[in-house]
Amino acid sequence: MSRALQDRLFTGAIWCCAALVIVAFLWLLGDLAWKGVAHLSWSFLTDEPGNAGRSGGIGPILVSTALILGVASVVAIPLGLGAAIWLAEYTRRGSRLGQGVRLSLDVLAGVPSIVFGLFGNAFFSVFLGLGFSILAGGLTLACMILPVFIRTSEVGLTAVDNDWRMGSAALGMSRSTAVGHILLPAAAPEIAAGLMLGIGRATAETAALIFTSGYVDRMPESLLDSGRALAVHIYDLSMNVGGGDSAAYASAMVLIAWIVVINAAAHTLGAHWASRSISA
Amino acid sequence: MSRWRIDRLLSLLLATLAGGAALILLLVLAFLVREAWPVLSGIGWVRLVTDDGWYPLENRFGLLPMLWATLAAGVAATVLAATIGLASAIFARFFAPPSVARLYRPMLALLAGIPSVVYGLWGLTVLVPLIARWQPPGASLLAAILILALMILPTVALTSLSALNAVPGSLMRGAAALGLTRRGVVLGVAVPAARAGILGGFLLAAARALGETMAVLMVAGNVVQNPTGLFAPVRVLTANIALEMAYATGAHRAGLFASGLLLTLVVVVLAGLTARLVSNTAHV
Amino acid sequence: MKKLCWLRSILTTVCMLSLAGTPLAAQDRLVLTGSSTVAPLALEIAKRFEQLNPGVRVDVQSGGSSRGIADVTSELADIGLVSRALKPEEETLASYTIATDGIGIIVHRSNPVQSLTDAQVQAIYKGEISDWNRVGGKAGPITVVNKAEGRSTLELFLAHFGLKNSEIKAEVVIGENEQGVKTVAGNPDAIAYVSIGTAEFDETLGVPIRLLPMAGVAASVTNVREGHYPLSRPLNLVTKGVATGLARRFIDFARSARVDDLVEAQFFVPLAH
Numbered sequence: 001m002s003r004a005l006q007d008r009l010f011t012g013a014i015w016c017c018a019a020l021v022i023v024a025f026l027w028l029l030g031d032l033a034w035k036g037v038a039h040l041s042w043s044f045l046t047d048e049p050g051n052a053g054r055s056g057g058i059g060p061i062l063v064s065t066a067l068i069l070g071v072a073s074v075v076a077i078p079l080g081l082g083a084a085i086w087l088a089e090y091t092r093r094g095s096r097l098g099q100g101v102r103l104s105l106d107v108l109a110g111v112p113s114i115v116f117g118l119f120g121n122a123f124f125s126v127f128l129g130l131g132f133s134i135l136a137g138g139l140t141l142a143c144m145i146l147p148v149f150i151r152t153s154e155v156g157l158t159a160v161d162n163d164w165r166m167g168s169a170a171l172g173m174s175r176s177t178a179v180g181h182i183l184l185p186a187a188a189p190e191i192a193a194g195l196m197l198g199i200g201r202a203t204a205e206t207a208a209l210i211f212t213s214g215y216v217d218r219m220p221e222s223l224l225d226s227g228r229a230l231a232v233h234i235y236d237l238s239m240n241v242g243g244g245d246s247a248a249y250a251s252a253m254v255l256i257a258w259i260v261v262i263n264a265a266a267h268t269l270g271a272h273w274a275s276r277s278i279s280a
Numbered sequence: 281m282s283r284w285r286i287d288r289l290l291s292l293l294l295a296t297l298a299g300g301a302a303l304i305l306l307l308v309l310a311f312l313v314r315e316a317w318p319v320l321s322g323i324g325w326v327r328l329v330t331d332d333g334w335y336p337l338e339n340r341f342g343l344l345p346m347l348w349a350t351l352a353a354g355v356a357a358t359v360l361a362a363t364i365g366l367a368s369a370i371f372a373r374f375f376a377p378p379s380v381a382r383l384y385r386p387m388l389a390l391l392a393g394i395p396s397v398v399y400g401l402w403g404l405t406v407l408v409p410l411i412a413r414w415q416p417p418g419a420s421l422l423a424a425i426l427i428l429a430l431m432i433l434p435t436v437a438l439t440s441l442s443a444l445n446a447v448p449g450s451l452m453r454g455a456a457a458l459g460l461t462r463r464g465v466v467l468g469v470a471v472p473a474a475r476a477g478i479l480g481g482f483l484l485a486a487a488r489a490l491g492e493t494m495a496v497l498m499v500a501g502n503v504v505q506n507p508t509g510l511f512a513p514v515r516v517l518t519a520n521i522a523l524e525m526a527y528a529t530g531a532h533r534a535g536l537f538a539s540g541l542l543l544t545l546v547v548v549v550l551a552g553l554t555a556r557l558v559s560n561t562a563h564v
Numbered sequence: 565m566k567k568l569c570w571l572r573s574i575l576t577t578v579c580m581l582s583l584a585g586t587p588l589a590a591q592d593r594l595v596l597t598g599s600s601t602v603a604p605l606a607l608e609i610a611k612r613f614e615q616l617n618p619g620v621r622v623d624v625q626s627g628g629s630s631r632g633i634a635d636v637t638s639e640l641a642d643i644g645l646v647s648r649a650l651k652p653e654e655e656t657l658a659s660y661t662i663a664t665d666g667i668g669i670i671v672h673r674s675n676p677v678q679s680l681t682d683a684q685v686q687a688i689y690k691g692e693i694s695d696w697n698r699v700g701g702k703a704g705p706i707t708v709v710n711k712a713e714g715r716s717t718l719e720l721f722l723a724h725f726g727l728k729n730s731e732i733k734a735e736v737v738i739g740e741n742e743q744g745v746k747t748v749a750g751n752p753d754a755i756a757y758v759s760i761g762t763a764e765f766d767e768t769l770g771v772p773i774r775l776l777p778m779a780g781v782a783a784s785v786t787n788v789r790e791g792h793y794p795l796s797r798p799l800n801l802v803t804k805g806v807a808t809g810l811a812r813r814f815i816d817f818a819r820s821a822r823v824d825d826l827v828e829a830q831f832f833v834p835l836a837h
Contacts, residue, residue: 003461006463007462007463010466011375011463014367014368014371014375015375017363017371018368018371018376018384020364021368021388021391021433021437022387024430025387025391028394028399031402032402051608052604052605052607052830053604078297079301080301082294082297082298083298083300083301085294086291086294086295086297086298090291090294090295100302101302103551103555104302104305104306105301105305106483106487106551106554106555107547107548107551108304108308109484109488110486110487110491110544110547110548110551111308111544112490112491112492112493112517112518112521112540112544113491113493114493114522114525114540115308115312115491115543115544116308118315118525119307119308119311119312122311122315123307131595132595143304143308146301148484150298150301151480152442155443155446155477155480156446159443159446159477161448174284174286174287175287175291176290189445190442190445193442196389196392196393197392197435199393200392200393201392201393203393204393204394204395204396204397204398206395206396206397207522210627214623214625215603215607215624215626215627216607216623216624218611226625230395231395231397234395234397236600236604236626238397238401238742239498239742239743240600240601240603240626240740240741241604241742242741242745242761242763242769242831243765243769244742252394252395252398252401255394255395255398256393256394259389259390259393260386262393263389263390264386267389333730334713335713335730336713337714337729338728338730340730404743404746404747404750405746405750408747408750409750412707412750412753416704416705416707416753417707417735417736417751417753418707418751419735419736419747501735502736502737502738503734503735503736503737504737513735513736513737515737522739523712523713523739524712524713525628526600526627526628526630526631527629527630527716528714529630529633529634532713532714533630
């Protein structure tokens with residue numbers, strides 16, 4: 001086979017795969033929209049659910065979801081960034097300790113979410129006495145998204161050109177200054193991507209939350225209240241409540257729109273941070 | 281305080297954070313072992329492997345068919361998603377016109393954020409009936425593989441894309457200057473340079489495929505049997521937990537935790553293998 | 565030094581949060597956990613109870629009958645939701661029925677089979693009959709849908725037909741009722757058994773399924789209410805020992821005629837008052 005033909009085949013295969021993904025995406029999203037859009041309205045976003053979710057809206061559920069994600073992010077971001085910086089900058093290549101931490105994170109990333117749910121229930125809800133609460137759910141999710149976030153952030157930090165490190169050292173910067181002013185901003189887009197991956201997974205999580213943040217669909221008054229997350233609501237409507245399908249599809253569309261917004265925000269922030277700190 | 285002391289303090293603080301993150305695994309493992317203990321010690325772990333069939337209420341605790349089903353679904357889905365996911369990352373990085381590439385990445389991120397419940401619901405109402413018309417009963421290993429692949433594909437594509445983006449442009453410009461075609465640059469330079477990140481993404485995706493619960497539960501048929509064909513229904517370990525945990529007591533409940541433990545062990549082996557693979561390739 | 569101040573403020577927040585984690589006053593708060601079948605109903609009853617009793621909070625958590633029993637026994641919950649009668653070893657708990665639910669056999673709407681005898685159902689579930697043409701339908705392999713081990717619906721079904729779960733040759737094993745309805749709706753050759761209320765409601769919504777009569781009695785909410793239908797189960801609230809105080813008030817409310825419309829809205833059968 002001639003080189004040119006091989007090249008053309010390769011290009012063709014790549015385009016085919018990309019097209020396949022786009023088709024699957026449009027099919028899935030089109031289907032959701034077709035079945036759910038009739039149920040969508042402004043009041044759907046703000047009302048309390050009625051009749052086990054078949055009527056009414058998802059207002060309190062959106063608030064609970066936001067609070068759960070907020071708790072998870074507030075815990076996971078500093079912890080995860082710290083761990084990623086340590087792995088990328090403070091351990092030697094191939095050091096035992098670093099490898100051990102990496103391995104345990106990779107394993108942790110593979111622990112099924114339902115096991116996290118059971119663990120979170122036993123540890124946060126019962127052992128620490130948080131009960132069924134937004135706090136317990138958020139902390140469980142934080143444990144769940146940490147490994148993904150740490151590993152992608154680490155990859156991002158490692159990928160920063162070594163010239164930057166040497167340059168900052170040559171300028172007499174301390175390591176902490178170099179990390180804060182040079183490396184983190186340079187890796188910001190990757191860190192944002194890792195966070196998005198984690199938040200995306202957390203938003204979509206059902207199994208880990210049924211046992212921790214719970215099933216109550218009332219407007220939460222504090223972090224210690226139980227609050228139903230959107231994905232739990234979708235699961236309940238589609239699998240447990242007869243005639244809940246259109247509300248389930250509508251909720252799924254809200255969830256997807258939410259992901260789009262968060263994604264765009266993280267992307268912009270990451271890019272903004274990267275450009276500002278490096279050029280300034 | 282001198283800035284070197286700040287450096288030392290910071291280093292210590294960071295190490296503590298990393299250690300804390302790693303400690304979560306120990307906590308989770310300890311918890312699993314504690315809950316599975318009645319089965320491990322009372323009934324004996326050997327019977328988890330040798331028992332014929334999974335009928336915990338009739339005192340039969342065989343987990344092996346579910347292990348094979350988990351591996352079959354997880355591996356096939358990962359291979360499928362890895363191929364298409366890497367290809368679409370290459371597409372977005374090297375082949376797509378800029379306007380398409382700008383849309384492609386948010387689209388992937390969006391797909392990654394769709395809850396597995398929704399994939400499962402879609403699989404149950406669209407994909408399974410489609411397969412059923414061709415080869416009943418429809419709920420099958422194939423359905424599980426396809427839904428899992430679709431679900432983890434965005435993860436593979438996003439992590440691969442991140443890794444490809446991190447390859448220094450100078451490297452590729454140099455390769456292009458040497459007269460390599462685009463295929464040569466991609467396959468010969470960019471992908472090898474990004475392989476650690478790409479493999480990491482594969483591992484992440486494989487782990488997610490092995491650990492996915494709700495979507496598989498909705499489409500795989502959940503019959504406990506060895507996976508003999510693509511169209512036969514199977515039950516994976518996670519689905520076993522989710523289907524029965526809420527209703528299980530005593531030894532039955534412990535047996536379900538043993539399912540979770542077994543699954544975690546599979547992931548440990550997988551992570552160990554990949555770690556070796558990555559460190560081997562990284563030194564070439 | 566700025567960094568250290570920042571650190572301290574985080575630590576303070578953490579401490580405050582963990583202090584806030586101590587259990588709240590329990591007099592005007594009820595926690596209900598258990599069966600996913602009962603949970604949506606309990607949630608609706610709880611909402612009405614809260615409206616009538618300002619200041620009272622009733623939290624409903626889903627998760628399964630055995631979780632309801634475990635949580636009540638360990639006093640994590642005040643009231644457990646259990647979608648079956650209590651087993652002999654659970655008799656230390658007090659149970660209060662709030663509604664009844666029937667279990668019916670469903671097939672696809674296009675399936676010409678109008679009824680099955682108990683013996684035929686047995687044979688189909690044991691795999692002795694595997695083609696619809698042997699029970700008067702169109703030729704085609706029967707897709708047997710069974711429930712997952714431990715589910716109360718499964719236990720009742722097995723007991724009624726005198727089967728053991730290991731004898732059943734299933735092609736699909738499901739969890740919740742709606743999964744059964746969706747599986748049958750998507751597969752013209754499938755047979756399943758689910759909560760009658762759910763199935764009847766889905767039928768009226770146009771989902772392509774049909775309830776088959778059981779032993780000649782039409783599977784309908786009406787027949788369950790009148791006691792003619794052979795396969796039904798109670799939906800229970802259970803407490804550790806005899807219910808007192810707020811739990812007692814809630815249970816009395818949930819058993820009163822004031823919640824009949826809520827029970828019917830979830831397609832269960834209210835108590836005869």
